[in-house]
Amino acid sequence: MAVALSPDQELATKAFLDALSESGAACVSRATAVKFLLARKFDVARAHALWRQHEATRRREGLTKFEPFEDPLKSELETGKFTILPARDATGAAIAVFTANKHFPAQTTHQITLQGVVYQLDAALQSADTQRAGLVFVYDMTDSKYTNFDYELSQKILTMLKGGYPAKLKKVLIVTAPLWFKAPFRILRLFVREKLRERVHTVSAPQLSAHVPRAALPAQLGGLLQPDHAAWLEHCRLCYTAALQSGKLEGAADDYVITNHIPPAKPQNGIIHNGSSDMSGDNGTAMHISESPYTCEPSPLRHTHSYNGDTNSMKSRHINSGDEDDLDISTGRTWSDAEQSPALSDDECSGGGAALAPAALLARARALRRRGLVAEYEEIRARPPAGTFHHAKLPANLAKNRYTDVLCYDHSRVVLSQADPNDPSSDYINANYVDGYKQKNAFICTQGPLPKTYADFWRMVWEQHSLVIVMTTRAVERGRVKCGQYWPAAGRAVHGHLAVTARSVVQREHATVSLLTLTNLQTNESRPIWHGQYTCWPDYGVPGGGRAAPVLEFLAMVRRAQADATAQLGDKWVGHSRGPPIIVHCSAGIGRTGTFLTLDICLSRLEAEGVADVRGTVERVRAQRAHSIQMPDQYVFCHLAVIEYAVMQGYLESADWTGFDDDDEADAESE
Structure with missing residues (x-):
């Protein structure tokens, strides 16, 4: 399927082909040219450099002539150690x-293994969607041994994907990495720049669903998909033979399109998705089940925003989900540092509003006044939910929800390991991942634990590697229990196979800080946990008098705790530089919790960009997290707090709120 190009992109394509022709390169098709240009955002010079590196890599590694229907490559492909799944992640x-336990370095060569990888990638890259949205590389180390690991091969694959192949490497997910892998992985990370390191994640099988929808993962990785590797190889064969017949090995006439629509899945937790009906996708939208996992309609480009150079205004544009910094692994250069305008990535929290400098935000709030902001909030609250709540x-699972009307979305829920093999519902907890500022899954929003879910809560803390x-909320407010005492005020408490020990408790004016130790009784491994309880925030409301300073001080305390805990991990932590998810809860996990998250995200962006x-x-x-920001006053408080912080930090000299709380009658008199 050909990629539709804008006039500017057509000009770039012609310039790319002309440059190749002038350099004496062999005749290249338009389709091939577009692949390289998409991989470098239609920067002709960079695309040309990628082409040269790609050609050099193919010659160096013996990837110029394939015999996929003859051994040894035929046997290599049939092992299924490397495959492309017939589904996509949430970004497309x-x-x-790559299944490590199927790889035996002594039985094959780097050349044959790389040929097997590239042969399949070439087929996958026939898809226009894959050219736009890029590639997620999952390295499954489940049940693998040291004899399955080939450090040099791993480095060659990573180097090729980042600097010598026309596909955008969105993310590398290393699943169930054994202890012996830590040392070679630490060395391997030295070869890549920091921004690429942030895309390399070592995760457990349960954590994998935070990056890839369960419905798009194979059963071996805890998902619902049952891919047919033989069918995929047959498709690769058709692509390859079509290319041979047309006289080229790239740009085959019939594009291979990996479905964006998840194939029919087996029942999970009692939910049966009929193959002939719609089902909810990872982003909460309906997904049509395609009859064939290898042929379906491509999805449209995702919609996002980018700056136009004015920090107080934004312009919409269509980009592919891979519109991130491109890293040349050989030079370590971050291309976008010098050549790209600032762009909102998928990791950045942005929505339908406009990013405003503090002065503009203050002017807007004063113009709308309290009742205008309340009306704006009511319009947001009136919208239907952005997903389903099947689980x-x-x-x-109903009894695990503190409130019957506060449920967690399916598409962003935290999936626990299945504690009971005979109970599929044992993976459930009322908790959702929420993105932070330029950080996927920065937070986990959850309800105040119930006595019956204490063990589930601590299991989530352990499995998500959370440290803060x-x-x-208080445990009891207005005579009602709002949250159980799930952590010990002193001594030790045991919940399932996890023990929680109180090390110290410090009482502050507005908060109580407890330092805890969480110990896995099965492995004897222990981790420090920082527990901060803000004690002056009423239910359904905002801090006393609407003053934000105490909340802002508490937020700063939380940030310091997270930074210190992440720094103490050192090389043990290979995820995002800001550390593991911070777990945030109140009673329901939506009102005060949503307000806290909104403030953190807005203030982080204000500090980084000068806008919110x-x-x-x-x-x-x-x-x-459905229904976050539960009350109008909380929405108003977010505006007031951001502006108060702007004054405290010198972004504004002062904030005049005269008339902000005037009602309709007062307005009429003034008019």
Whole structure:
């Protein structure tokens, strides 16, 4: 399927082909040219450099002549150690899986293994969607041994994908890495720049669903997909023979399109998705089940925003989900540092509002006044949910929800390991991932634990490697229990196979900080946990008098705790530089919790860019944790707090709120 190009992109394509012709390169098709240009955002010089590196890599590694229907390559392909799944992640990226326990370095060569990888990638890259959205590379180390690992091969594959192949490497997910892998991985990370390191994640099998929808993962990785590797190889054969018949090995006439629509899945937790009906996708939208996992309609480009150079205004544009910094692994150069304008990545919280400088945000809030902001909030709250709640509504899970009307979305829920092999519902907890500022899954929003879910809560803390817990409620408020005492005030408490020990408790004016130790009784491994409880925030409301300073001080305390805990991990942590998810809860996990997240995201962006987008942030948070920001006053408080912080930090000299709380009658008199 040909990629539709704009006039500017057509000119870039012609310039690219002309440059190749002038350099004496062999005749290259337009389709091939577009692949390289898409991989470098239609920068002709960079695309030309990628082409040269790609050609050099193919010659150096013996990837110029393939015999896929003859041994040894035929046997290599049939092992299934490397395959492309017939589904995509939430961003539209194709998913490649390398299963380490099927690789035996002594039985094959680097050349044959790389040929098997490239042969399949070439077929996958016939898809226009894959060219736009890129590739997620899953390195499955489950049940692998040291004899399965080939350090040099791993480095060659990573180097090729980042600097010598026309596909955008969106993410590398290393699943169930054994202890012996830590040392070689630490060395391997030295070869890549920091921004690429942030895309390399070592995850457990349960954590994998935070990066790739469960419905797009094979059963071996805890998913619902049952890919047919033989069918995929047959498709590769058709692509290859079509290319041979047309006289080229790239740019085959019939594009291979990995479905963006998840194939029919087996029942999970009692939910049966009929192959002939629609099902909810990872982003909460309906996904049509395609009859064939290898042929379906391509999805449209995702919609996002980018700056036009004015920090107070934004312009919409269509980009592919891979529109990130391109890293040349050989030079370590970050291309976009010098050549790209600032862009909102998928990791950044943005929504339907406009990012405003503090002065503009203050002017807008004063113009709308309290009742205008309340009306704006009511418009946001009136929108239907952005997803489904199937798992939260299962009979086996209903009792795990503190409130019957506060459920967690399916598409962003935290999936626990299955504690009971005979109970599929044992993977459920009322908790959702929420993105932070330029950080996927920066937070986990959850309800105040119930006595019956204490063990599930601590299991989530352990499995998500979280080190900081934020509690914005008291255990009892207005005579009602709002949250159980799930952590010990002193001594030790055991929940399942995890023990929680209180090391110290410090009482502050507005908060109580407890330092805890979480110990896995099965492995004897222990981790420090920082638990911060804000004690002056009423339910359904905002801090006393609407003053934000105490909350802002508490937020700063949480940030320091997270930074210190992440720094202490050192090389043990290979994820995002800001560390593992911070767990935040109140009673329901939506009102005060959503307000806390909104403030953190807005203030982080204000510090980094000098602008904030309260409305857009609230919309984004609500799309991941339903009903976040529960009351109008909380929405208003977010605006007031951001502006108060701007004054405290010198972005504004002062903020005049005269008339902000005037009612309609007062307005009429003044007019």
